[in-house]
Amino acid sequence: MKPQTIVLHINDEDQNVTVRAADTLLFTLRGKLGLTGAKPGCLNGDCGACTVNIDGWPMKSCLMLAVEAVGKKVTTIEGLKESPIQRAFVENFAFQCGYCTPGFIMNCHSLIEQHPHADDKTIKEWLESNICRCTGYTEIERTIKSVMKEK
Amino acid sequence: MLPFDFDYYKPASLQEALDLYQYLNQQGKKPMFISGGTELITLGRINLIYTEAVIDLKEIAESQVMQFSGEHLVLGSSVTLTKLDEGNLFPLLSKTAREIADHTARIKITLGGNICAQIFYREAVLPFLLSDSQVVTVRPEGTKVVPINEIFQEQLRLSPGEFLVQIVTEKRFTEAPFFTFKRRQQWDTGYPLITIAALKIDNEIRVALSGLCPFPFRSQQVEAALNNKGMSEAERVEHALASLPRPILEDVEGSANYRLFVLRNLLLDVLESLDKA
Numbered sequence: 001m002k003p004q005t006i007v008l009h010i011n012d013e014d015q016n017v018t019v020r021a022a023d024t025l026l027f028t029l030r031g032k033l034g035l036t037g038a039k040p041g042c043l044n045g046d047c048g049a050c051t052v053n054i055d056g057w058p059m060k061s062c063l064m065l066a067v068e069a070v071g072k073k074v075t076t077i078e079g080l081k082e083s084p085i086q087r088a089f090v091e092n093f094a095f096q097c098g099y100c101t102p103g104f105i106m107n108c109h110s111l112i113e114q115h116p117h118a119d120d121k122t123i124k125e126w127l128e129s130n131i132c133r134c135t136g137y138t139e140i141e142r143t144i145k146s147v148m149k150e151k
Numbered sequence: 152m153l154p155f156d157f158d159y160y161k162p163a164s165l166q167e168a169l170d171l172y173q174y175l176n177q178q179g180k181k182p183m184f185i186s187g188g189t190e191l192i193t194l195g196r197i198n199l200i201y202t203e204a205v206i207d208l209k210e211i212a213e214s215q216v217m218q219f220s221g222e223h224l225v226l227g228s229s230v231t232l233t234k235l236d237e238g239n240l241f242p243l244l245s246k247t248a249r250e251i252a253d254h255t256a257r258i259k260i261t262l263g264g265n266i267c268a269q270i271f272y273r274e275a276v277l278p279f280l281l282s283d284s285q286v287v288t289v290r291p292e293g294t295k296v297v298p299i300n301e302i303f304q305e306q307l308r309l310s311p312g313e314f315l316v317q318i319v320t321e322k323r324f325t326e327a328p329f330f331t332f333k334r335r336q337q338w339d340t341g342y343p344l345i346t347i348a349a350l351k352i353d354n355e356i357r358v359a360l361s362g363l364c365p366f367p368f369r370s371q372q373v374e375a376a377l378n379n380k381g382m383s384e385a386e387r388v389e390h391a392l393a394s395l396p397r398p399i400l401e402d403v404e405g406s407a408n409y410r411l412f413v414l415r416n417l418l419l420d421v422l423e424s425l426d427k428a
């Protein structure tokens with residue numbers, strides 16, 4: 001099939017982008033739109049480094065075709081502007097190498113929006129979707145709880 | 152990114168989906184139905200799936216149903232595992248599905264997609280096997296309603312161009328006492344070793360398993376052994392183990408003997424949990 005031009009609503013803007021139906025959202029964001037905040041990791045839905053936000057929920061952009069995102073509200077890490085969770089990551093030093101950080105932040109951001117008073121079990125269940133090779137889990141947990149406490 | 156090209160269609164109705172399949176099949180496009188579509192990507196990227204036309208069923212209204220209708224629970228094939236969990240209309244299903252993949256992935260994975268997947272775990276089918284659910288499919292000849300224990304033989308036996316729309320379960324099964332557990336080789340997040348789902352109805356225990364054989368199953372012989380009240384719990388479990396279908400999986404997650412060791416303990420847990428329930 002020939003590439004097709006679709007409209008994606010990303011970070012509050014409509015973007016025209018030409019894709020193959022077989023292109024993942026991750027590849028399209030990074031390769032076609034220059035939104036390199038979503039990181040390629042396993043490309044298999046295991047690591048969570050490519051997590052973005054679709055209609056308010058976290059989504060692994062390597063597990064979604066770009067054509068599936070038509071008509072949906074896509075938010076990437078570039079679309080978060082000084083959000084409380086970003087500031088809290090810095091204040092709590094919740095990263096070392098930083099590669100997993102955008103994915104973790106997008107997942108945490110969605111969790112805070114969906115369940116602002118999440119209990120420990122819910123936090124653990126949601127954050128199991130992301131892997132930090134530097135094992136910064138304790139700091140990340142402290143970070144998300146600090147934002148929930150503020151709210 | 153996938154190493155092959157396909158056309159992408161998102162039909163709005165059952166009829167449109169059927170017509171698309173017929174048309175694309177005649178064109179030699181090897182059409183494939185998807186819903187969540189995760190397996191198209193994970194298997195497609197390593198060349199284990201190939202298609203030239205993808206028919207995405209997730210926008211079809213009938214496949215998005217999630218409600219009780221009288222004495223029956225109707226669940227659409229495109230309901231995501233997260234929605235099943237948040238709705239929690241069938242607690243055994245919610246708890247079993249909550250162990251599939253991870254939370255973010257479950258926002259994309261659908262009930263029908265998991266049951267019709269190529270991956271052998273397919274744990275979402277277990278609660279329906281236990282509750283004698285009815286499967287609603289559509290095919291060119293019309294709608295078909297068939298017991299899941301007939302149409303699910305190692306996998307959902309669909310004819311070409313036929314697809315799953317809904318699964319209907321009697322309400323009493325959704326309220327029955329149950330036990331479900333996913334045993335992994337490593338910690339809480341490793342790949343699954345064995346998932347067991349059990350419920351007690353009409354004073355009998357029913358058991359279904361995933362990850363033991365290369366297919367999910369429910370076995371009447373295993374259940375007969377477990378329900379034989381004339382024997383001790385340990386004897387019942389040994390008889391159940393002797394009645395298992397074959398082959399027992401032997402792979403990097405665990406040897407066959409290790410799986411049987413784990414299963415012996417899981418069956419004892421089922422008896423302990425449900426015998427007096």
